Amino acid sequence: MINSLLSLGERALMNAQVGISVTGDNIANIDTAGYARRTVGYATSYSVSIGGGLSVGTGAEVEEVRRNYNTLLESNYLSANSETSAWAAMAEALYNVEKLFGQTNDYGVATALDTFMDSLAALEGSSDDNSEAVRQELLSYAETLVDSLSMLDSSLDDALNTLEKDAAESVDQANSLMKEIAALNASITSHPDSLELQDQRATAIRELSSLVDVQVLSDGSSVTVLTAGGQTLVEGDYAYELSWENPQVETDLSASSSFDGALYFNGASSDELLVEVTSNGPADGSASAATFRVSLDGGDTWLTDEDGAVMQFTAGGYEDKVEVAGVEIWFGQSGDSGAPTTTNLAAGDTFDVMPKSGLYWHATTGGKVNITPLQGEGTNNRLSGGELAGIVMARDEGLLAYQEELDALARELIWEVNYQHSQGAGLEHYTGASGSYEVDDETIPLAESSLPYADHLQAGGLAFAFYDKDTGEALGVEALDFSSITPGTANFDPEVHSLQDVADAINASYPGQLQADIQDGQLQLTAASGVEFEFAGDSSGLLAAVGLNTFFTGSNASDMAVDPRVAADTDRINAATVDGAGEVASGDSSNAVALAAMADKEVRLDSVHSGTSQSLSSHLHALTGKVGADTDAAARNYTQSNALAAELDARQQEVAGVNMDEELTNLMRYQQAYQAASTLIQTTNELFDTLMSLKS
Structure with missing residues (x-):
């Protein structure tokens, strides 16, 4: 019995030592990120018979050192963390874009457009005395508008390139974390009692959830990590791979x-x-x-x-x-x-x-699956959370969509101004003109050609006015006749006539006055010696489509520019029109009136994401407002999801976190147990000494 008491005391002493050691470890790691609090689990030891049907216990044994962790809470946290990271990435990207669209009274694309429209109205009211000053001012505001659109488009390109780079780097980080988790799986399988390795794996999984949405399945020592869409990222000691690839x-x-x-x-x-x-x-x-x-x-x-x-x-x-x-x-x-x-x-x-560019998951068979986030009910197999999803959403629903809207607006602005400008006449006549838009094939109908505005063409008529170069006398106005190309049809038809047909019709209609040629896919016009010409009205849009007598060149925000002929000579700004006799009246501003009216004209943008008809200025202000609204929505969603993630993390910390007061209480309890075990051993020794003294 004395030996049993000594063994019992020794076991109690060792149990207290383990408790003190684990508590000390907790205290030492109170500020260690990813550390989960340890507690000691004890189990009653075996009993021994002492006769007469009686038995006594032999104390307790350390059954396990337990890692305190709530897997259900962690699963919810991982989901919330992925959502938070997605909104954080999107909010940051859109915030930077919102600053690009920022407007003041003196700065911004919307301000530049409004000022340009105002300058068209000023041209309407100009007289011969101040015409040059007004024209120079209009040219200056036009160039400011072009520069503003170009700078905004270029800034959006830079932001897109940054997002693409961020996405590629995030993919590399995700692949690295997946390999780390797979290696930790292997190590934990070999050392299932290593709580430190389990902490490292949980931390790596949390980091991975910040990049992609994840769900975790455990079979005891090893875990399987999947995306919310079901793609396996880690299975045992095998790590799958993600890639960021070109179109x-x-x-x-x-x-x-x-x-x-x-x-x-x-x-x-x-x-x-x-x-x-x-x-x-x-x-x-x-x-x-x-x-x-x-x-x-x-x-x-x-x-x-x-x-x-x-x-x-x-x-x-x-x-x-x-x-x-x-x-x-x-x-x-x-x-x-x-x-x-x-x-x-x-x-x-x-x-x-x-x-x-898109995100792809690579299967073990060598195939790959597109998991780029996509809007729609049938896209549950796509990535939906994490920084990568936020980057893609900011790119697709934000920057690319804004850029498409901006290009659509620039495209329609160019067309509307060019169409109306091509109807008028400037302060000097033409001796030659060259189209600014080209076709790949000059023999196919223009409606099917590569002209940027081929879809804006319609059947209609076009007229030219001619003048004596020396005297300025009007020689008459004559409509362009296509009957030599298509017998019985005098007017232009974009579904029938090619650019070559247009050139041939001009040459047939105005022999000895005007020569048309095609060079590098562009229509070239040259007046005969001693002759000048003007464009006297065009209901088909042909002039604007090929870039003759126009104000702008280009077809989107990146290539838009003031026509070089206008930039070099403001007399080419068409404020007037040619009357029926071919005269351009001094001080005439009839075309300027029509140009100024564009400020209030409702225009429907040719964009997948736009389906409203309103003025060009309203379209731009609406786009600016949309950027602000999207940024605000992303920020609000981030705040809400972050609050949920923080709450779930706090609840997990209640389970896994180290509480100093609790640890100090445990330390005192284990200290008392250690002292009690020591007293038991001391008492047993005294009993043994007494027993030995009786024998002597």
Whole structure:
């Protein structure tokens, strides 16, 4: 019995020592990030029989050193942390963009546009005495507007490049963390009692959740980490891989398809295009060609026409490409985009067109899956949280969409000004003029050409006025006649007439007065010796489409510029118009009146993301307001999700965090237990000494 008491005391002493050691470890790590509080778990030791049916206990044993951690709370926290990180990334990116759109009374694109419109109104009221000053002021404000749009577009490009770089770096960080978690899985499997390794793994998983949305499954020692969409990131000691890749097309052919070609595209867009073939046939643009439909939300909905019917597009080669959401699509042979396909498309063939960089998950089989965040109900397999999702959302729903709106506004601004400007006349006549827009093929109808404003053309008439160069006498006004090109049809028809037809019609209509040629795809006009000319009205938009007698060049915010002829000579600003007799009256401002009226003209922007008709200034102010609203919404969502994540983390810290008061209390308790165990051993020794003395 004496030996049993000594053994009991020794065990109690050791148990207290373990408790003191674990408590000391907790106190030492009170400020260590990722450290989970340890507690000692004790279990009653075996009992021994002392006879007569009686037994006595032998004390307690240390069963385990427990790591205090609530896995359910952690799962909720990881989800909230991913959402918080996404909104944080988006809010930061949009905040920087909002500053680019910032407006003052003297600065900003909206201010520049309003001032330009005001200067057009000033041109309307100018007299011969102050005409030059007003024209110079208009030119100055036009150049300021061009510079403002260009600078904003360039700044958006810089911001986009920064986001792309941030995304690539985040992918590298995610891959590194996935490898770290896999290595920790292997180490923990070999050393299941290592609480330090478990802390490191939990910290790495938290860091990963800041980059991508994650869910964690545990089988005891090892964990499996997946995205919320179901892609496995870590499984045991194996780490999968993510990649940030350039624009591309993913092809998924139906089982019955024999198509061996490829889909090609040109252009950039904030949208991802899912192309689904709806009828069998060749991709040659013919009446029997295959047709396809397009979705911008992963197949949840399909693009429809004005009547609500799903739009069907004809599959064709490079010459028959179609434009959808700002992206040109055509089919060609694999490896040769210009060669026609030799096999047919089949209904059910799909092509995922990514006209932007995207995020991909790589499977063990060598294939890859597009997990770039995408709006729509049918996109549950896409990334939805974490910094990477926030970066992509800021890019696609923010910067790219804003840039598309800005380009659409610049495009329509150029067209509206050019169309009206081309109707008028300046203070001097032309002896020659060159178009600023070019075509790739001068023989195809202009409606199908590469002209930036081919879609704005319509059937109509165009007239020229001619003058004696020496005397200035009007020689008359004559309409351009296309009957020599298409018998019985005098007016221009963009569905029929090519740029070559236009040149030929001019040469046939005005022999000995005006010569038309085509150089590098641009229409060139040269007056005969001793003759000058003016454009005397154009209801077709042909002049504005080819860039003759226009105020601006370009077709978007990045390439917009004041026409070099206007910039070099303000007399070329068309405030007047040619009357029926071919005269340009001194002081006439009839075209200036029409130009000034554009300030209030309702314009519908040609953009996937815009469907309203309002003035150009209202469009720009609405875009500026949208940027501010998006930034505010991202900031509010961040605040809300961050509050939830902080609350969940605080609740986890109640379980896993070290509380100094609690640890000091435990330390006192273990100290008392240690002292009691020492007293037990001392008492047992005294009993043993007494017993030995009795024997002597």
